[in-house]
Structures are given as structure tokens and as C-alpha cells.
Amino acid sequence: MMDLSRRTLMASAAMAAAFGINKRLAFVSPAQAEAQLEPTVGFAKYKVGSVEVTAMYDGIWRKPHDPAFIKNASIEDTKEALAKAGMTTEFMPIPLTVVVLKIGDKFVMIDSGSGVGQWQPNANHLPDNMKAAGIDPGKISTILVSHFHPDHVWGLLEKGTNAPVYPNAELVVSSTEYKWWTEEGRVEKLPDARKAAGKRIAENFPNWKNWKLVQDNAEVAPGVRVVAAPGHTPGHSAFLVASGNQQLMVSNDVMYVPALLAPHPDWQGAYDQDGPTAVATRRKLIDRVIADKMMICGAHFPFPGAGKFAKDGDGYIFTSAA
Numbered sequence: 001m002m003d004l005s006r007r008t009l010m011a012s013a014a015m016a017a018a019f020g021i022n023k024r025l026a027f028v029s030p031a032q033a034e035a036q037l038e039p040t041v042g043f044a045k046y047k048v049g050s051v052e053v054t055a056m057y058d059g060i061w062r063k064p065h066d067p068a069f070i071k072n073a074s075i076e077d078t079k080e081a082l083a084k085a086g087m088t089t090e091f092m093p094i095p096l097t098v099v100v101l102k103i104g105d106k107f108v109m110i111d112s113g114s115g116v117g118q119w120q121p122n123a124n125h126l127p128d129n130m131k132a133a134g135i136d137p138g139k140i141s142t143i144l145v146s147h148f149h150p151d152h153v154w155g156l157l158e159k160g161t162n163a164p165v166y167p168n169a170e171l172v173v174s175s176t177e178y179k180w181w182t183e184e185g186r187v188e189k190l191p192d193a194r195k196a197a198g199k200r201i202a203e204n205f206p207n208w209k210n211w212k213l214v215q216d217n218a219e220v221a222p223g224v225r226v227v228a229a230p231g232h233t234p235g236h237s238a239f240l241v242a243s244g245n246q247q248l249m250v251s252n253d254v255m256y257v258p259a260l261l262a263p264h265p266d267w268q269g270a271y272d273q274d275g276p277t278a279v280a281t282r283r284k285l286i287d288r289v290i291a292d293k294m295m296i297c298g299a300h301f302p303f304p305g306a307g308k309f310a311k312d313g314d315g316y317i318f319t320s321a322a
């Protein structure tokens with residue numbers, strides 16, 4: 001425990017010195033990262049070159065421990081990983097953060113959060129935090145969608161009516177992801193736990209005219225490209241933001257909860273539809289982020305969801321930024 005903290009802090013100091021990116025971010029200890037699971041101020045801004053990134057906290061899923069959560073690890077294993085990262089072992093903490101990029105005068109959001117009252121009871125803070133951050137949802141012109149899981153897309157749909165929340169924004173998603181979820185007969189083929197979500201997607205998304213379907217490496221906003229990251233879902237995408245000589249990998253669910261997957265990148269989550277592909281994607285993406293000295297953010301990282309990775313034997317060390 002002491003060893004890990006000391007090593008992480010040393011890695012943190014070295015990385016903070018090595019990266020010029022994001023001068024307003026400081027790197028924090030695991031105990032501070034624990035506090036970031038439920039931040040008191042729910043938005044943070046930082047820069048990537050000339051792009052202003054606003055991270056907004058949507059909330060947290062305090063998921064009860066479940067032996068099926070990681071296919072190749074036990075509850076005891078996952079509790080041990082949480083404890084080593086300085087986090088609670090009472091439940092599986094799955095926080096959710098959404099980012100908006102301000103590129104010139106354009107507002108580009110990545111995913112839409114989980115919607116108020118549509119996912120978990122403690123995840124409904126995005127609208128308030130967006131307002132607090134001074135972002136007018138009506139000014140968001142593009143939404144880059146990483147994948148069609150509820151915590152990432154229910155914010156696109158009004159509760160009850162399923163009316164589009166962002167009818168005037170361009171909704172960008174991998175054509176693989178869109179086609180997989182909306183193809184004929186998909187809902188019947190889904191596992192029972194996914195059927196209701198699949199039905200909501202299939203009954204609503206195809207009626208909307210503002211989808212833009214894209215391929216790997218497409219430029220989807222000025223300086224922002226799709227990075228195909230399959231495994232979690234068939235068309236799961238990361239997005240690479242480049243401005244000046246700085247880069248931010250918006251990794252979405254590739255690294256899911258780093259407290260678990262940084263030291264154990266080969267763990268396969270029940271939420272990873274294709275476990276072995278998800279593992280290969282995870283290693284490839286994190287190796288690239290380390291090699292290119294990038295900042296990375298993730299939807300389920302401790303708030304504000306950004307940080308750095310370093311190699312540690314066969315796994316990685318994650319250092320959260322605040």
C-alpha cells in the first residue's frame with residue numbers, strides 16, 4: 001500500500017514535469033482520487049492546445065459487488081484492486097463524466113450522459129453541471145457518440161417521450177455501432193439484460209435524421225479524429241483531440257475503471273461484449289497514449305476523468321489529474 005502510493009506519487013511528479021499539456025491540472029494521490037468519485041464541484045476546465053475541454057460530472061453508480069462483473073477475476077480480486085488504488089471496497093464505484101470541447105466557437109460534446117432519472121439514482125447531475133460550467137446545451141452543434149450503452153446515450157432521449165434532446169446537433173457515431181444496434185432482428189438476439197435498452201435504441205434512433213455515420217480515422221470536428229476501439233461494443237470509438245503540439249485521447253470505455261484495469265489490463269468485464277478484443281484494444285490504445293505522451297480521459301475515470309498512464313511491468317499505473 002505504502003509502496004504503491006509512493007511509486008504512484010513519484011510517477012506523478014515525473015509525468016507532471018514531462019507533460020506540458022494541461023497546465024491547470026495537477027496530479028493527485030489515490031486517496032484524492034477516491035474523493036474525486038463524488039466531487040463537490042461538478043465541472044472542470046482544462047486546455048489541449050487551443051481547445052478548451054470542460055469535464056462535467058454526471059454522477060456515480062454505486063454498483064453492488066457481483067461475481068460476474070469481471071469474467072476472469074473474483075470479487076476478492078476486484079476488492080483488492082480497489083483497496084490498492086485507495087478506493088472504497090464497499091461497492092464498485094463507477095463514476096460518469098462527460099466532456100465538451102470548445103473548438104473555436106464550436107461546442108462539441110462527447111456522449112450525452114445517462115439522462116436524468118434514466119440510469120442510476122445518483123447519476124443525474126449533467127444538466128446542472130453543464131449550466132454551472134456556462135455551457136448552453138442549445139449551442140452544442142456536434143455530439144460524438146462512443147457507443148450505444150445507456151450511460152452514454154440516454155441523455156440524447158427525453159425521459160418518458162423519447163423525444164430527441166439535441167434535435168439540431170449532428171450526432172456522429174461509428175457506422176459499425178449504428179448498424180449493429182439497429183439491424184433487423186437485433187433486439188431478439190440480445191441477452192435479456194440488454195433487451196430493453198436495445199428496444200429503446202431500435203425504436204427511436206432510426207427515426208432521427210441527424211445521424212452521421214463514420215469510419216475509423218474520420219475527422220469528425222476540427223482536429224478531432226475517430227479511433228476505432230472495438231471490443232466493449234462492436235463499434236466502440238475513442239476520439240483523438242489534437243491542437244498545436246498537444247493531444248488528448250478521449251478513451252470513453254476502453255479502460256473502464258482504471259483502479260481495476262490499469263494493474264490488470266487483461267481482465268474482461270461483463271460489460272465488454274467481446275472480451276479478448278476489448279483487452280487487445282485496451283493494450284494498443286494505452287501503449288499508444290504512453291508512447292505519444294498524451295493526456296487521456298475516460299468516461300468512468302475519477303473526476304475530472306483525465307490523467308496519465310505509465311507502464312508498470314505487464315500492466316499500467318494510472319495517475320488521475322484534478
Ligand SMILES: [Zn+2]
Nearest residue numbers: 149151253299
Ligand atoms: Zn460506460
